[in-house]
Amino acid sequence: MSNDFSHIPDFFREKVEKLFDINRQYSETYLKQLPALEQYKKRHPTQIVIFKCSDGRLLFSRYAQMPLGFLETFRNLGGKFNWGWIGLKESFKSLQRDGYVEYLERKSFQQSEDFLQLQVERQIFLDSLHVSAQLHSGADVDLHLKSEVEFATLVICTYHESRGNNAVRGCKALEFDIEQGIKNAKGFRMSIEKAYQGSRHKVFAIVFGMETDYEFFVLHGEKGQKRYLETYAEDVSDGKLFELICELYPSMPLQMKLDLLPVLRGNIRHGNEIRRANRPNEEMTHGEWILGICKSEPAESITVPNTAVLVGLLNPVLSKVIKTGLDVVIPNAEKGVILFTAACHDEDETESSARQEAKYYSRQGREVAAKHCPDMVRFMYPLPLLVDRKTKLFKLIESRKKAN
Missing domain, CATH: 3.30.1330 (60s Ribosomal Protein L30; Chain: A;)
Incomplete structure (x- = not known):
């Protein structure tokens, strides 16, 4: 009809x-693309959940060039969230349960030989990154996968800003206050960390900024570091990006680090495409x-x-x-x-x-x-x-x- x-x-x-x-x-x-999405989830089993502002310019999947339906999203104006909101807590837990059930179903249908082959391929990839990490930074990073893939959830708490003219193109719901946006994202990250401390559910939370002029991510590390993906060349090596993840998030589980890598790679590619497009200011403004x-x-x-x-x-x-x-x-x-x-x-x-x-x-x-x-x-x-x-x-x- x-x-x-x-x-x-x-x-x-x-x-x-x-x-x-x-x-x-x-x-x-x-x-x-559903069959391709299923294959992607098999290769990247970490559930990734985004908390972001309701701003119409913030399309995280687009920024990261992720497959349709892979990322889960929660929205609220200003990117403000409170773990005490019963609706938020129950929605997040329900999303986790659904993701875990889907993971178990996917695992039950996957042939043991296919699973072993996938693990071998991932370990070969990780071994190559290990060499790269040692050559470039001398870091001694343990890159040995567990024999059993575990279900886990990576939460990305975000804020957004305009590097060119934040007073006009920034977060209107926060009256264009970047520091308040960062404070909200970091505060919510800590709330999630406390909520799942000692839990049997593996949940790891980090903070990203979303720059809306060229649509690059700004990464905030565990020790207060801040890295701008706009400074990385489009052809940056996987080893270099993996070094960045290890530097910023040393306590992040290895599997998550591996599954975060395509998000960073996709954003660097996307941001450079936007930069080359030379968009007019009107497209960057509310x-x-x-x-x-x-x-x-x-x-x-x-x-x-x-x-x-x-x-x-x-x-x-x-x-x-x-x-x-x-x-x-x-x-x-x-x-x-x-x-x-x-x-x-x-x-x-x-x-x-x-x-x-x-x-x-x-x-x-x-x-x-x-x-x-x-x-x-x-x-x-x-x-x-x-x-x-x-x-x-x-x-x-x-x-x-x-x-x-």
């Missing part, structure tokens, strides 16, 4: 139709025209930068976060704002349940807007959606017409 956008004004309709086209393309690519209120998964196909401020559902005081999101979007909204709300459905979550969730947050968004910016409410155009968890496809929830 085709989606009816007749309630969307003409000046937005083309953009919304394009958003659905992007969603269809994402779905096709995602489904086509220009979002969608306010999204939903979990991260329903919106993962919005892969065009600077399109949506996606308010997560983690903060118990959601009205406060929606208000901040409106403050970010409204200056860009000369003709109005699309209010995007969405929920996923599958065999465990019915369409009816997902429909109620999406419509509830659509109402809440309008209620907060009515109090915070009443003149704007009539220029907010609701776009409540159902998202098929398997295909990632959008379906518009049409309003039911009242009977005469």
Whole structure:
């Protein structure tokens, strides 16, 4: 069934139709790449979870050139998170459980010969890095893999900044305060570290900065070091990058170090591509025209930068976060704002349940807007959606017409 956008004004309709086209393309690519994603997960068993700001420019998978569906993401405006939020804690633990079950299923289907061959290949690669590390830095790094691959979670806590003009292009939700962003990310990293100290679950947390002009990462080490990936040549060797990981994160498990390597490699490649593109300033500055209120998964196909401020559902005081999101979007909204709300459905979550969730947050968004910016409410155009968890496809929830 085709989606009816007749309630969307003409000046937005083309953009919304394009958003659905992007969603269809994402779905096709995602489904086509599923076998490759499974292979990637076999070779890189570490679960990687990103905590980041809701800013529409921060597409971590794009920055790192990771396979679609590999990274897990949590969003909140300003990159502010609190382990005391019950919704956040339960969502993270659920994500871990799902990842562990998936890991066990993948392992059970993998032939023992394939597993041994993979371990041999990884050890050969590590042996070559060991030689490189000794030649370049003299470091004596233990690079012997355990015979048994263990499930583990790497958490990357992020903040963002603009090196060119942070007062205009930085984090608007934090009033462009870089130091506050770094403080938030480091504080949350410590919260995770304390929460899992002594736990049987292997969780390791680190801090990355996301520079939005050229989209390079800034790496913060365990001992306060700070390294900028923009300073590394595009053809930097794996050995040199592995040395960097060992220098910054000496207590990180070896398997995680190995699985973090492609993230750094992808970002160096991506950042250099962006730098060569010589983008105009307008593309680096806030220009979002969608306010999204939903979990991260329903919106993962919005892969065009600077399109949506996606308010997560983690903060118990959601009205406060929606208000901040409106403050970010409204200056860009000369003709109005699309209010995007969405929920996923599958065999465990019915369409009816997902429909109620999406419509509830659509109402809440309008209620907060009515109090915070009443003149704007009539220029907010609701776009409540159902998202098929398997295909990632959008379906518009049409309003039911009242009977005469």
